[in-house]
Amino acid sequence: MGEVFLGREALGDGLPRHDLRRWYRPIFRGVYVPKASIPSLQDRTMGAWLTSNREGVIAGVAASARHGADWVDDDHPIEILVDERRRQPGLVVRMDRVAADEVVTVDGLPVTTRARTAFDLGRYQKRSLALGRLDALMRAAPFSDADVTMLMRRYGPVRGVRQLRELLPLVDGGAASLKESWVRLVLIDNDFPIPETQIPVFDGDEPFAFLDMGWRDIQLAVEYDGDQHRTDRLQYVKDARRIPKIERRGWEVIRVLKEDTRNEILARVYEAWLRRGGAEIDKMAAFTRTFPPDRWFGRNGNAA
Structure with missing residues (x-):
């Protein structure tokens, strides 16, 4: 018997009903798997297709x-x-x-x-x-x-x-995680030019690193440190060692952590953006320490 099957078909093929109940469990209506298995x-x-009667x-x-x-x-x-x-x-x-x-x-x-x-x-x-x-x-x-x-x-x-x-x-197939896509969308939504993904950094004629996203013209990169940096120590060490090598080639790298908020990301990237010679972006005033807003409205306070 297959690992995923319709109960009524198994009964029709001769499986005793008490065996169906004893050894198998439903994952969808009428669809069963062995009790010991993790689907x-x-x-x-x-199972979803079977429960639709194929x-x-x-x-x-x-x-x-x-x-x-x-x-x-x-x-x-x-x-x-x-x-x-x-x-x-x-x-x-x-x-x-x-x-x-x-x-x-x-x-x-x-x-x-x-x-x-x-x-x-x-x-x-x-x-x-x-x-x-x-x-x-x-x-x-x-x-x-x-x-x-x-x-x-x-x-x-x-x-x-x-x-x-x-x-x-x-849409960009260069994104290497759902969170990278989210970071890219946050930047785009706040008027940064669309970042390029998987930017090669060369040592001679060969690339030794590919940056998650960034802008070549001002050599600013944004790297997302995902769960692999928590679960894979070797990967963490490898990535930590390559950052100085990338920076020696003129790049500035902003490392984004899973715990970073949208506003924290925007503030850090924009401050680096200005340092690297990027044009000012009006939307960023509310997110940066360098350029705080002149006035607040609504719940944040009365107009100045």
Whole structure:
């Protein structure tokens, strides 16, 4: 018997009902796995399809993972397109239209195409996360902006399409984590020029480092120190040693930690931006110590 299966089919094949209850447990309605197993994202995706009577199409974040995108946890809710709503925990059911040319088979399951997956990710995910999910899909399975735009024309003013239209030009497969995408979006939202990602720094003819994001013209980089710096000591030491080498080649590197707030990031980057000769940005006045605002309004105090 497979690791993920429909209970009714197992009973029809002769599995005693008491064995089903004793040795297996449901992960979705009517879908079972061995009690001792911890279902992977792949198992749960299969289970979501089975619970739709093999009629649904895997979509959204789960579809992006099927296309190879990273940073999807095993317990992430599975999105599925079906003709009728079947609410249950761990399953996000959408009754959206989907055309035949928007579905492909991946590892035996019907999954939205890369373009349709991007179309859904950019509309249904929270904006601060949507760009990260789009970046991850572009990194693993590049999709065409033109194909996504075609879907926007096909379906018209559906939910979230305005957000998708805004985010699509910002998608960058060079982002190496969801948090990097978030940092990049914070900078863009506050009028910094769109940062380049994966900027090579050379030792002779060979690059010895790739900077997460930054601006070559003023040699300012922003590096996100993710969880690997907490869990992987060797990686932490390697990265710590390369920073001075990068700085000796004229770069200034702003290191962002997971615990840093949006305002802290903006203040540090903008102060460095000005030191490096970048143009002043009006939006930054409220976030910097160097240029505090002349007056506050509303809850922060009376007008000066």
